[in-house]
Amino acid sequence: MGKQPVTVRRVLFVCLGNICRSPLVEGVARKHLADAGLDIEVASRGTGNWHVGEQADTRMRAAAANAGYELEIHCARQLAAADFEHYDLLLAMDGKNLRDMRAASNRSAHDRLALFLEWTSAAPPHDFPDPYYGEPEDFARSVALAEKGVEGLIKRLRGG
Template identity: 40%
Template sequence: MTKKPSVLFVCLGNICRSPTAEAVFRHKAKQAGLDLEIDSVGTHGYHIGSPPDKRSRAAGEVRGYSFDGLKCRRLDDEDFAKFDYILAMDSSNYDNLLKLCEDQDAKQKIHYFLDFVEGDEKEVPDPYYGGKQGFELVLDLIEKASDGLLKHLQSQTRKT
C-alpha cells in the first residue's frame, strides 16, 4: 500500500491562518476526489487544544468550509518526517520551520503556501489583530493557493 500524499499548514499559533487553510484545502481536495492527509499546526503553543478563532470560522463558514473537529496543536519533530509538504504562511514561520528542522532532507519539504500561486505575494498576513476584511483577505489568498496546490498535486499523481 502506498502512502497517501500529506500536507501540513503552519502559522504561528494554529488559531487563524493554518486551520483556515486546513478547512479550505480539505473541502477542495474532497471536491477534487483526492485522498490526502491534511493537518495544521502552529510553531508556538499558545492555543493548544482550542478550536480555531471564531472570526476565522465565521468567515470560512460563510463560504461553505467546515472547521468541525479542528483543534490547535503545536508542531512536533515527527511532523517533519510525516508530511510531504510543510507549508508556511509567512516568512517568520518559514524561518522558524527551517531552524526547527534538523533533517536536511526534510527541509526540502518546507515551502511558502503562496508558492503555489502566480504572483509576487509570498505571505498570508496574520489577521488576528485586524478587522473582518483581514479574515476575508486571508480566505481569498488561501483559496487561490489551495487551487494551485491541488493542480500541483494532481500533476504529481499523474506522473506516478
C-alpha cells in the first residue's frame, strides 16, 4: 500500500547565497512540477545577504541552460521571517543552511524545515554539495543531483 500524498502548495529552497544550488533546484522543480501537472509555487532564498539582487552564478546559469533549465531571470533574495509563514515546506541544501533556518525561525515552523535531499530521497548524499568553489564539472553534477532530488520530491508529494 502506498503512502498518502503530502499536501504542499508552496515550497522554498534555501542555500547560502541564493546564486547556485537553490535557484537551480527552483528552476528544475518549476519545470518538472509543471510537467507532472502539480500546481505548486516554488521559490528560493539564501541565508546570507552577500548576493542579494544578483543573478544566479554564471557557471550555474550555463550548466542549467545546457540541461534545458532557465535561470536568467533569477534575482537572489535573502530568507526573511515572512518566508517561514508563507511556505508549507522549506528545504535546505545542507546542514548548515538547515541550522541557520532553525535559528532564524520560531519553533512552530521547525516541522516544515528539512534537508532537500534527505526529504526527497532516502539515498545519500543528504547535503547538496556547493559547487561555488569547485571545478567546472561540479556545476553539471549539481544539475543531475537537482533532477534526482526533484524526482524524489514529486514522488513524495504524490504519496510514493
